Amino acid sequence: MDYTFKSSTKRLTLGLVGVGVLAIVYAVLTEIPGQRIWANLLVNSYFFVGIGLMGTLWMAIQYVSEAGWSSGFKRIPEAVSQFLLIGGPILLLVLFAGSHNFHLHHIYHWMDPDLMDPNSDHYDSIIAGKAAYLNEPFFYARSVAYVFIWIAFTVFFRKSSIKEDLEGGVGIHKKSYGVAAAFLVFYGVTSSTSSWDWMMSIDTHWFSTLFGWYNFSTMFVSGITMFALIVITLKRNGYLEHINQEHIQDLGKFMFGASVFWGYLWFSQFMLIWYANIPEEVTYFIDRWENYLVIWAALPVLNLALPMLLLMDKSAKRSFNMMTIAGVIIIVGHWFDVFQMVMPGAVKADWGVGILEVGMFLGFLGMFLFVVHNALSKAPLVAKNHPYLDEAKHHHV
Amino acid sequence: MSTKEIHGLFGDEEILLASAKELVSKGVHVKDVFSPFPIHGIDPVIGVPPTRLHIAGFIYGLVGMGLALFMFWFTLIMDWPMNIGGKPNFSLLQNLPAFIPVTFEMTVFCASHGMAVTYFMRNTIYPGKKSWNPDLRTTDDKFLIQIDLSENSMSAEEIEGILKSTGAEEITQK
Known part of the structure; x- marks a missing residue:
C-alpha cells in the first residue's frame, strides 16, 4: 500500500511550522536577545540535520553490512534523510549569519578578528593558537563541503533506491554498496570534524577528544528513535503490513544499545575531566553546573537510565506503547543534550525554556515531519525490488 | 517388553522442527528435544516456558x-x-x-x-556429571525428539507413524 499524505497531516505539520515562525515573531516583539533566537535556530537545525543525516548513515550501514531485516522499512530512513536537503542549507545560513562580516549573532566567539590580533586589547593567545584550523574561510569551506557532500550521497541513495523499484536486479544494490562504503569513510571523518566545528568551537578554549563520538552517539540514538517512532505510527495507521513486532524489537534493541553507548561516552568525557580537574578543561562543566544544573543533571536520567530501564525487557521492546514512551523521552532528552552544548557558550546564564524554545522546536519538528511525509508519499512504501526484502518478511528474532 | 519412551532421530533441525509442530498439533506431548546446537524457535513449539x-x-x-x-x-x-x-x-x-x-x-x-x-x-551440571543424552549422536550431527508414552494417550504405533511420515531417520523404543 502506498502512503498518501493526507491534507489533515499536511495542515498539522505546516501548522507546526507556523508555530515556529510565530515563536520567532513573539521573541522579536518581546525583545528576547537576538543571540538567544539564533542559538535556538542553531540547536534545532543541528539536532534535526543530525537526525536526517542518520537516515543516510543508516542506509549506508545497511548496504555495507548486507543487512536484510531492515529492508522492509527502508523507505523510512530514506525519507528521514531527505530532511538534509532543507535542514542543511538552514544550518549553513545560521552559520553564515555568525560571520564577522554580517555579525547577526556572536555564537562563534572565535570569529572576532580582534582575538587573533596581537596588538589588540582583546588578543587571546589560546584562540590565536587555533587560527590555523579555526578561521572563517576554512570553517565555511568545511561546513559547505560537509553539507553538500552529505546531500550528494543522500540524493544518490534515494535516486538509486527508486530506480531499483522500477528496474529490479542486483546491479543497483551492488553499486549502492560501494557508494555506501565511501560514504562511511567520509562520514567517519566528518562526523567528528563537523561537531568540532559547529558545537565544540562555541566554547572555544575548551576541547575534548571524545566530543565527536559523543555527538555522533546523540545523533545516532535520536535518528534510530525517530525511525522507530515513524514506523510505529505508520503501523498504527495500517501501513507496512509485513513489519511486525520482530522488527520493532530490533529497533528497540538499537535504541537501548545506542542509549547505553551515549551514556558511556557522556560519562567518559565528564569523568576524566572531573577527575583531572585541569582549569582549562573543567570550566566547560563549571558553566553547566552553575547555570544549567537542572538540564545537565536530567541528561543521564532521560537519555540513559529511563531508556535502559524502560526498554530492558523483551516485551517492552515489542510493545508499541512502551516504545513510543521511551522514544519521546529519548528525543526530548537528546534535544536538551544539544541545547546544553550550545547555550552556555552562546548566552551564558541568560537562558530559558519558554515559548521561543518550545515553539521553535515544534516548528522544526513540523518542517521535518512535512519533509518526511512528503518523501514517503513520493515513492512506494516498500522497496519492492530490494534483494533482501524476502529476508525482512521472514525476520524472526 | 513394555515400551516407555519413543526416540525419533533426525538428520536436520528444520525437519525436526516441522515434525515437532506436527506432533504437537496432533496432541502428542513432546518430553524433550536433544540437539548439538540451539534450534531457533523450538521452545514455544514443545512448550518450554520462557527463561527467567x-x-x-x-x-x-x-x-x-x-x-x-x-x-x-x-x-x-x-x-x-x-x-x-x-x-x-x-x-x-x-x-x-x-x-x-x-x-x-x-x-x-x-x-x-x-x-x-x-x-x-x-540444569544440574557439575564436573564429572554423566550425560543424560538418550543418544550420543545428538552431541555430533543428529537431532532427537523424546516422547514419554506415560504422558500420552496415543499408542506407540500412532506416534511412530507421525514421526516416520515427518521424516525421522530412525525410531527407537525404550
Whole structure:
C-alpha cells in the first residue's frame, strides 16, 4: 500500500511550522536577545540535520553490512534523510549569519578578528593558537563541503533506491554498496570534524577528544528513535503490513544499545575531566553546573537510565506503547543534550525554556515531519525490488 | 517388553522442527528435544516456558552494584577516608564518578557469574556429571525428539507413524 499524505497531516505539520515562525515573531516583539533566537535556530537545525543525516548513515550501514531485516522499512530512513536537503542549507545560513562580516549573532566567539590580533586589547593567545584550523574561510569551506557532500550521497541513495523499484536486479544494490562504503569513510571523518566545528568551537578554549563520538552517539540514538517512532505510527495507521513486532524489537534493541553507548561516552568525557580537574578543561562543566544544573543533571536520567530501564525487557521492546514512551523521552532528552552544548557558550546564564524554545522546536519538528511525509508519499512504501526484502518478511528474532 | 519412551532421530533441525509442530498439533506431548546446537524457535513449539535467567541476572547486577558501592563507602570513605584527586573527603556522593567504572565492572562481574552459576545449578551440571543424552549422536550431527508414552494417550504405533511420515531417520523404543 502506498502512503498518501493526507491534507489533515499536511495542515498539522505546516501548522507546526507556523508555530515556529510565530515563536520567532513573539521573541522579536518581546525583545528576547537576538543571540538567544539564533542559538535556538542553531540547536534545532543541528539536532534535526543530525537526525536526517542518520537516515543516510543508516542506509549506508545497511548496504555495507548486507543487512536484510531492515529492508522492509527502508523507505523510512530514506525519507528521514531527505530532511538534509532543507535542514542543511538552514544550518549553513545560521552559520553564515555568525560571520564577522554580517555579525547577526556572536555564537562563534572565535570569529572576532580582534582575538587573533596581537596588538589588540582583546588578543587571546589560546584562540590565536587555533587560527590555523579555526578561521572563517576554512570553517565555511568545511561546513559547505560537509553539507553538500552529505546531500550528494543522500540524493544518490534515494535516486538509486527508486530506480531499483522500477528496474529490479542486483546491479543497483551492488553499486549502492560501494557508494555506501565511501560514504562511511567520509562520514567517519566528518562526523567528528563537523561537531568540532559547529558545537565544540562555541566554547572555544575548551576541547575534548571524545566530543565527536559523543555527538555522533546523540545523533545516532535520536535518528534510530525517530525511525522507530515513524514506523510505529505508520503501523498504527495500517501501513507496512509485513513489519511486525520482530522488527520493532530490533529497533528497540538499537535504541537501548545506542542509549547505553551515549551514556558511556557522556560519562567518559565528564569523568576524566572531573577527575583531572585541569582549569582549562573543567570550566566547560563549571558553566553547566552553575547555570544549567537542572538540564545537565536530567541528561543521564532521560537519555540513559529511563531508556535502559524502560526498554530492558523483551516485551517492552515489542510493545508499541512502551516504545513510543521511551522514544519521546529519548528525543526530548537528546534535544536538551544539544541545547546544553550550545547555550552556555552562546548566552551564558541568560537562558530559558519558554515559548521561543518550545515553539521553535515544534516548528522544526513540523518542517521535518512535512519533509518526511512528503518523501514517503513520493515513492512506494516498500522497496519492492530490494534483494533482501524476502529476508525482512521472514525476520524472526 | 513394555515400551516407555519413543526416540525419533533426525538428520536436520528444520525437519525436526516441522515434525515437532506436527506432533504437537496432533496432541502428542513432546518430553524433550536433544540437539548439538540451539534450534531457533523450538521452545514455544514443545512448550518450554520462557527463561527467567535474565531476571536473575538483573538482580545479580543490582547486588554487584550494591556490593561495589558498599566496598567503596567502607574502604575509602568510612574506614580510611582517602583523598581522591583533591575532592572532598567523607562523601560517597561527591566522589561517586571516580567509583562508577569499578562499580560497573562489579555489576557485570556479579551478573555474569551469577547467571552462569544459576544456569549450572538449574540444569544440574557439575564436573564429572554423566550425560543424560538418550543418544550420543545428538552431541555430533543428529537431532532427537523424546516422547514419554506415560504422558500420552496415543499408542506407540500412532506416534511412530507421525514421526516416520515427518521424516525421522530412525525410531527407537525404550
